[in-house]
Amino acid sequence: MSNAKGPDHSRRKERSRQVILSAARSLVAEQAYDKVTVEAIAARAGVGKQTIYRRWPSRSAVVFAAVLALSEGADGQSVALPDTGDLESDLKLVMRATAEEFADPSFDRLLRALNTEIANDAALAAEYREKLARPLDEAKKARLRSAQEAGQLDPDADLDLVLEVLYAPLFQRWLHRGGPLTPAYADALVDATLRAFGPARP
């Protein structure tokens, strides 16, 4: 049934979706978030407001879809963490890259908008965990399990807790602008995490 309008219709629909999501991302990157309305997104995308509301129920939903679309097409492979056999240097590589990403101004506003939406909407928070956070966490945990097998991490460690201790300080420092996100800071988080969950626990 939905194909009755033909492949051209589907392509146009998908193209319009991409134009709207791209407009949402560029507006969020440019403006104070409370100025980013559905009206403003529609104007930037060159569509009517109703075209947006036919697909998404609210600004929250459009902005969330806009962020989600950035990771479309990324398969499991692309989020896998490096595994050279040296947990400490692999994690430092990853955490330095993460710190750099959070410190990037064009990424910063988009991430703040996403966090505003998920902080205030439990359903979006669940969708965020399911579609964005969980696949990334699973990739990270696969690396940690490999370290457990190699005797570089406590085999009994709760890997969700390990990830929280590793990432949450960086997240909170970024969200509250509490301090610089330097390579040295990234390294210090890896060092603390490995002391907390390394194999040589007392």
Add this chain to the structure above:
Amino acid sequence: MSNAKGPDHSRRKERSRQVILSAARSLVAEQAYDKVTVEAIAARAGVGKQTIYRRWPSRSAVVFAAVLALSEGADGQSVALPDTGDLESDLKLVMRATAEEFADPSFDRLLRALNTEIANDAALAAEYREKLARPLDEAKKARLRSAQEAGQLDPDADLDLVLEVLYAPLFQRWLHRGGPLTPAYADALVDATLRAFGPARP
């Protein structure tokens, strides 16, 4: 000059401030945050919108002041951490209380509103650090320094990092609704922090 209108005027002004801030807090606790407008706060407080705008430039500023007012009158004493000489049990007491506070629904919405404002406004984030976060952090660091002197914590530990490793996982789990905030979770954070920064570092 400002006293020319007399003490009655000052008292009325202060009373009106308290009524407005209390109205802001109760609205935030009851409603979706994007429904909490300056108009709604004014209506709840029984004042004109201009009465609010004469004091505060924006919704952000009123909500921030409303949260800040909760800790008015608290002196240094009241934020001091327990110091029984046993760092582990003192921190577990504090972290269990913190987890309980974050899990309290009436506190939850107010804290989410505060975090929304400071995430999207660098000036408010700085004011938050100065007026709310720093005094609390100083009290916590005083307890950690006492533990360093007692040989219960690495004397070279960066105390800001210690606080981040201890608190940020709880904060992120709460903000993203990523899991339960139980006493066992609070304890696990203290255990991980003490392993990371305890005196017996390799």
